[in-house]
């Protein structure tokens with residue numbers, strides 16, 4: 001169920017209990033938005049890693065949506081001239097990368113999993129898969 005609470009001209013909260021997230025839009029900064037997800041079921045905080053990614057499902061999603069830009073080995077776009085998307089996914093905090101996959105990369109044409117209607121588990125699966133790609 002999705003509930004929207006609007007404080008006119010200031011802020012709008014959208015609470016989605018099906019997919020476990022809250023989006024708030026600050027009207028004055030529209031279309032900017034910040035999204036929080038409750039990542040508790042998806043992340044093992046003790047080790048800072050995904051709890052249970054389905055990497056074979058993640059591979060299917062990656063090949064359908066991400067290879068066009070990142071390449072099948074994740075090294076078509078290099079970050080700081082060295083690391084591919086696999087290296088970045090291992091180096092940076094899991095929750096941060098999960099958030100980027102869900103929200104998109106600011107200032108780029110990278111698609112957002114939320115806009116594409118993916119579940120949180122879909123993004124978890126893709127992230128689990130990209131962590132298996134070479135540096």
Ligand code: HEC
Pocket residue numbers: 062065066067068069070077078079085088089092097100101105108109110111126127130
């Ligand atoms: C239309 C091209 C495009 C597609 C499709 C795309 N990306 Fe990206 N992605 C980018 C660009 C551009 C960047 C930013 C590169 C930079 O910062 O130099 C980026 C950055 C990233 C980052 C790094 C974030 C960081 O911390 O800097 C990750 C992780 C990532 N993409 C994962 C994915 C995944 C997973 C998919 C598929 C669901 C995907 N991308 C699809 C273009 C794309």
